[in-house]
Amino acid sequence: MSCRNAHRLNQIVSAFLDRHKLLDPNPSWLIQESSLGGFGVFATRDIEAGEVIFQDFPVILGPRCLPNGPRVCVVCYSNKTLGPCKRVCGLDVCGEECQNSLAHRKECELVRQCSPPGIRIFENLTPIRSLLLDENDKEVVNCLIAHDRDEHGHEVTTLKKLGCQFKEDDEKFMRFVCCVLDANAFEVALEQNNIRGLYPLASLGNHSCAPNSTYVFNKSHHMLVKASLFIPKGSEIFYSYTRLIWGTPSRLYHLYRTKHFVCKCSRCRDPTEFGTYMGGILCKICRGIVVPLNPYKTHARWQCQDCKRVILGKETGELLRLLGVILRDIRQDDFPFMYKFLNGKLRSVVPENNQVAVQVKYKIIKVLGHLYPWNELTEEMLKIKETLCLDLLGLLEQLRCGKSKMRGLLLYELFCCKRESNTRASKGILDPETEGLLKEAASILEYDANAPQEIKCYLDNKTV
Known part of the structure; x- marks a missing residue:
C-alpha cells in the first residue's frame, strides 16, 4: 500500500517517533498537503517563538560522502x-x-x-x-x-x-537510499566532525529563505526543531536548507543544484531582500545599489536603483565570483587583511550588507576573542567586534529571522564583548542588559550540542 498520502504519512512518522520515545502525546504538528506541492508540516495550534515544535530521530546516520x-x-x-x-x-x-x-x-x-x-x-x-x-x-x-x-x-x-x-x-x-539521502539528509556537525542524518519528520518540512523555525542537534543526535517566530495555528512550518547570510543568487543556485527546485519564497521574489540588498552591488557611475530586474534570471539585466543604468547579469556575476575567490583565500587568522578588505576594496564595490561583506564581518567576529585571545585585543579591536555583532544582529532582524541559531551565537559574542569591557573598567558585576544577552543566547541555543561551553554551564547552573 502506498504511504504517499497525509493520513498514512502521519501514521508511519508518529509510529517511528513513538518507537524512539519522542512522540508528544499532543503534538503541535500535522503532516498535510502543501500549497508548494507534495506534503508539509503544519502547526495544529499557535506556537510561540522559541518553543520546541518536535524532536526527531535519525532513521539513518553516518559519514558524509567526502x-x-x-x-x-x-x-x-x-x-x-x-x-x-x-x-x-x-x-x-x-x-x-x-x-x-x-x-x-x-x-x-x-x-x-x-x-x-x-x-x-x-x-x-x-x-x-x-x-x-x-x-x-x-x-x-x-x-x-x-x-x-x-x-x-x-x-x-x-x-x-x-x-x-x-x-x-x-x-x-541502497541506490534508492542514496537518492533519499541526497534529497532529505541534514548535516549534523558535532565537534567539527560532519555526519549526515535522515530525520523522517524533518524531511517532510519545506524550505523557505525566510523561515519561521530553526533546528539544533543534541548530544544524542536528536534533531530539535524550534519556532524562530510566532507560528499561528494552521500555518506551514518552514526552515532553511541554505545559509541565512547568503544572497538570493547564491541561495537559488545552491537549491537548484542540490535540491533541484526553484525557491519562490517572499525573500527570493524581492530583489532587495527585505531592503538588505544582500545580493546587490554598487553602480560604477553613481554608487547607487544595483539589483536584478528579475531575481530568477541572474544572467539577464540588473538596474541601478538611483540612476537607472542597466547592466548585464554577466558583469555582476564576474564581480561576485571574484569576491568569492578572495573570501575563500583569506587566512582565518589574518584579521588585519580582513578588516582592511572590509573597509577598503569591498566597500567600494558592494553595499554594506552584501553577502561577501556579511561573511567577512562574521569571520572577524569569530577571530577576535578566539584566535586572538580576549586579553590581547586592543580597545579598538574590542569596539570593532561589538559593532560588527550589532550590525549582523540588525541584519537578521531585517531579514525576519527571529530566534535563529545565528542570532543566539551573535548574542553570545556580544555578551563576551560587553563582559570584557566591564572587566577592563573594573566592574565586577554584570549589568542587567549584559546578563540579558547571555540569557537570550542560552534560550536560543538550549539543547544544541555545539553551543559554547559557557552557554551549557549557564543552562546547567542558571548562573554566570
Whole structure:
C-alpha cells in the first residue's frame, strides 16, 4: 500500500517517533498537503517563538560522502584515539566500548561480507547501513521523496568499483537510499566532525529563505526543531536548507543544484531582500545599489536603483565570483587583511550588507576573542567586534529571522564583548542588559550540542 498520502504519512512518522520515545502525546504538528506541492508540516495550534515544535530521530546516520575527509569513530563519531577495528572490517573505532558495541558488531560483519579485505569504505559507509534497517524503518525510508537524477547513487557505484559485492535487491535499495539521502539528509556537525542524518519528520518540512523555525542537534543526535517566530495555528512550518547570510543568487543556485527546485519564497521574489540588498552591488557611475530586474534570471539585466543604468547579469556575476575567490583565500587568522578588505576594496564595490561583506564581518567576529585571545585585543579591536555583532544582529532582524541559531551565537559574542569591557573598567558585576544577552543566547541555543561551553554551564547552573 502506498504511504504517499497525509493520513498514512502521519501514521508511519508518529509510529517511528513513538518507537524512539519522542512522540508528544499532543503534538503541535500535522503532516498535510502543501500549497508548494507534495506534503508539509503544519502547526495544529499557535506556537510561540522559541518553543520546541518536535524532536526527531535519525532513521539513518553516518559519514558524509567526502573523499579524503576527516576520519571519525564510526560508532560515536569522536576523532580521538582512533584505531582500526580489530576484526579488520576497514573501519575506525575509538576504543573497546565502541569496538564491542552491538551496532558495530552487526555493521562489521556486514562490511566484511560484502567488501574485500583492506578496502577503506568510510566515506561510502552510510548507504551500506541501510541494509541493517528493520522492515518498519525501511517503510519509513520508502515514504520519503528521492531524487531521480543520474548523479545520485554514486556511492554504490564507487563501492562496486572497490570490489564490494551486493545482492541485486540490496543494491537497488541502497541506490534508492542514496537518492533519499541526497534529497532529505541534514548535516549534523558535532565537534567539527560532519555526519549526515535522515530525520523522517524533518524531511517532510519545506524550505523557505525566510523561515519561521530553526533546528539544533543534541548530544544524542536528536534533531530539535524550534519556532524562530510566532507560528499561528494552521500555518506551514518552514526552515532553511541554505545559509541565512547568503544572497538570493547564491541561495537559488545552491537549491537548484542540490535540491533541484526553484525557491519562490517572499525573500527570493524581492530583489532587495527585505531592503538588505544582500545580493546587490554598487553602480560604477553613481554608487547607487544595483539589483536584478528579475531575481530568477541572474544572467539577464540588473538596474541601478538611483540612476537607472542597466547592466548585464554577466558583469555582476564576474564581480561576485571574484569576491568569492578572495573570501575563500583569506587566512582565518589574518584579521588585519580582513578588516582592511572590509573597509577598503569591498566597500567600494558592494553595499554594506552584501553577502561577501556579511561573511567577512562574521569571520572577524569569530577571530577576535578566539584566535586572538580576549586579553590581547586592543580597545579598538574590542569596539570593532561589538559593532560588527550589532550590525549582523540588525541584519537578521531585517531579514525576519527571529530566534535563529545565528542570532543566539551573535548574542553570545556580544555578551563576551560587553563582559570584557566591564572587566577592563573594573566592574565586577554584570549589568542587567549584559546578563540579558547571555540569557537570550542560552534560550536560543538550549539543547544544541555545539553551543559554547559557557552557554551549557549557564543552562546547567542558571548562573554566570
